Amino acid sequence: MHKRILYCVLDWGLGHATRSIPIIRALLDRGYEVILASDNLALDFLRTEFPSLTSYKLPSYNVEYLAENLFLNGIYNLKRIRSAIKAEHALTRHIAKKDKIDAIISDNRYGCHVAGLPSVMVTHQLQFRTGNTLQDRIGKMLISKLLKSFDHIWIPDDEERTLSGVLSMSGESRVKCIGWQSTLVSSSSSMEMHQNKRNEARKEYIIAAILSGPEPMRTTLEVEIRRQLETLDAKCALVRGVKGSPEARQEGNITVYDTLDRTEVGHLINSTSVIVCRSGYSSLMDLQTTGKKALLIPTPGQPEQKYLAERMRSIPNYVVQEQGELDIKSAMDRLANINSTNPGTVSSYLLDNAIKNLFKNTS
Structure with a gap:
């Protein structure tokens, strides 16, 4: 009988869900039976990608970013986060018993573990970088406490920590890098990507804005991006990142989608000259x-994203702007004479090794 893996995903935008796809596919390819658990847009997304898999709805965190200070946001959301973690832990135990689960993999859902079962946390953040030493220490202590119940910690980065930097640094043996997790490396053939880079004039869109993340910041950014795109003499696309129709609608020079599946997102990215998006970890991958x-x-309000964006400043491919100082035209001017870099190399051996060791010393 195939071992059953319960795979739980956080719904703070779609990043946690998108980076879970290669891992879920790798588990299925190895003969594991995978059961999904998430909520809201992330659950809808995973059900679309894996329609044949059993899935469960987990409690929603309903996190809102009302301030630009991480700890103020934390205090505001603390009660609902603690309640969600407690509720998801109870539901995880129920699912594990009902469906005879053999192991649990959780992408940033800290309540999704069960004593006696191998439990994995997928995360790129083991430390905070807020600019405040005391807050960083408190944040690290909190994360360490939440991670105590997990046997393995998988970091979706290469072993050099190219993207995550100090955020994922740890000397613990249970912490393993599993490589970048993105499905977009196979969304277009290498030949097509090469031809696209040689002839930017053939791009379908000049700019594609792909939005995601918690409210109200998602809506605030969408409003400003729409305002600026409308003033440009350029063909643009906007993926709003909300529940709705995947059908395109034309609004002036902007082709608007409420949501797109991963294949469609891959096609959009590969047919666009410049992407506008958050500096979320999955987006960077x-x-x-x-x-x-x-x-x-x-x-x-997310210093993690600010830290990641600052790491990207040294790469000519990227322009970084704060939300309150957004100027798409100036960014386009800076990027106009810069050639796209060669796609990064993604190897599966780190993930393969992590999966092989999932039941090590636990079976």
């Missing part, structure tokens, strides 16, 4: 694996 030029906009 997609950009690195496609070699795309991008305007990165850190989410206010």
Whole structure:
């Protein structure tokens, strides 16, 4: 009988869901039976990608970013986060017993573990970088406490920590890098990508803005991006990142989608000259694996995204702007004479090794 893996995904935008796809596919390819659990847009997304898999709805965190200070946001959301973690832990135990689960993999859902079962946390953040030493220490202590119940910690980065930097640094043996996790490396053939880079004039869109993340910041950014795109003499696309129709609608020079599946997102990215998006970790993995030029906009109140964006400043492919200082035209001017970089290399051996060791010393 095949071992059953319960795969739980956080719904703070679509990043946690998109980076889970290669891992879920790898598990299925190895003969594991995978059961999904998430909520809201992430659950809808995973059900679309894996329609034949059993899935469960987990409690929603309903996190809102009302301030640009991480700890103020944390205090505001603390009660609902603690409640969600407690509720998802109870539901995880119920699912594990009902469906005879053999192991649990959780992407940033800290309540999804069960004593006696191998439990994996997928995360790129083991430390905080807020600029405040005391807050960083408190944040690290909190993360360490939440991770105590997990047997393995998988970091979606290469062993050099090219993207995550100090955020994922740890000397613990249970912490393993599994490589960049992006499906977009196979969304277009290498020949097509090469031809696209040689002839930018053949791009379907000049700019594609791909939005995601918690409210109200997602809506605030969408409003400003729409306002600026409308003033440009350029063919643009906007993926709003909300529940709705995947059908395109034309609004002036902007082709608007409420949501797109991963295949469609891959086609859009590969047919666009410049991407506008948050500096979320999963977005950076997609950009690195496609070699795309991008305007990165850190989410206010998420110092992790600001740290990641600052790391990308040294790469000519990227322009970084704060949300309150957004100027798409100036970013396009800076990127106009810059060639896209070669797509990054993604190897599966790190993930393969992590999966092989999933039941090590636990069976």
